[in-house]
Amino acid sequence: MSETAPHPVKLSGVHHAAYRCKDAKETVEWYGEVLGMDYTTAFAEDHVPSTGEYDPYMHVFLDAGNGNILAFFELPNQKDMGRDENTPQWVQHLAFKVDSEDELLAAKEHVESLGIDVLGPTHHGIFKSIYFFDPNGHRVELATDIGTHEQYAELKRVAPMMLEEWSQTKKAPRHADWLHELARQEHAAK
Structure with missing residues (x-):
C-alpha cells in the first residue's frame, strides 16, 4: 500500500466571502442592526488592483464571528445589481450559525421586530433554520445544529x-x- 502525498494546498479557513451590494453604507448598517456584525474594514479604489481597469468600488468587511468575514462590493459604475434568474431564490444564500434553538428563536423575534419577514424555523433533521432577505436581495439563513x-x-x-x-x-x-x-x-x- 503506497502512501499518498499530502495535498500541496494547505487551507486554514475562509479569509472572506464577497458579494455585491447596492449601497455599502446601508448594507453595513443593516448587518450591524439585524445580525450584530461588527464593521471592521473598508477598501475603496478607482482602479481594480488585480486587473488595473478603471472601476471605482467600495469594499466593506463585516465580522461574522469566529474569524469569519463577510464582505460586500458597491460598484456604482456597473449595471444595476441583478440575480441569476435561472436559479431559484432559495438556492443562493448566506448561512450563519447560532449556538442553540433558543438563540435561533430569539433571533427570529428580533428580525421580525425590525419589520423583516422571516420563514421558519425549518427542521432539516440535523439542524433548524430561519430565512429572510437583506436589502440587496441576498437570502440570509440562520441555522443551529441539533444532530448527534x-x-x-x-x-x-x-x-x-x-x-x-x-x-x-x-x-x-x-x-x-x-x-x-x-x-x-x-x-x-x-
Whole structure:
C-alpha cells in the first residue's frame, strides 16, 4: 500500500466571502442592526488592483464571528445589481450559525421586530433554520445544529454513495431518508 502525498494546498479557513451590494453604507448598517456584525474594514479604489481597469468600488468587511468575514462590493459604475434568474431564490444564500434553538428563536423575534419577514424555523433533521432577505436581495439563513455525532458520522459515511447515485440518476438518493423522518416526527408532536 503506497502512501499518498499530502495535498500541496494547505487551507486554514475562509479569509472572506464577497458579494455585491447596492449601497455599502446601508448594507453595513443593516448587518450591524439585524445580525450584530461588527464593521471592521473598508477598501475603496478607482482602479481594480488585480486587473488595473478603471472601476471605482467600495469594499466593506463585516465580522461574522469566529474569524469569519463577510464582505460586500458597491460598484456604482456597473449595471444595476441583478440575480441569476435561472436559479431559484432559495438556492443562493448566506448561512450563519447560532449556538442553540433558543438563540435561533430569539433571533427570529428580533428580525421580525425590525419589520423583516422571516420563514421558519425549518427542521432539516440535523439542524433548524430561519430565512429572510437583506436589502440587496441576498437570502440570509440562520441555522443551529441539533444532530448527534452519530448522525453526522452517518451522513459523512453515505455522502459518497449519495453523490454517485445522484450523478447517475439526477434523483434524490434515499440513503438519508431518516433525516426527513426526524423532521416529520417533530412536526407531528406539535
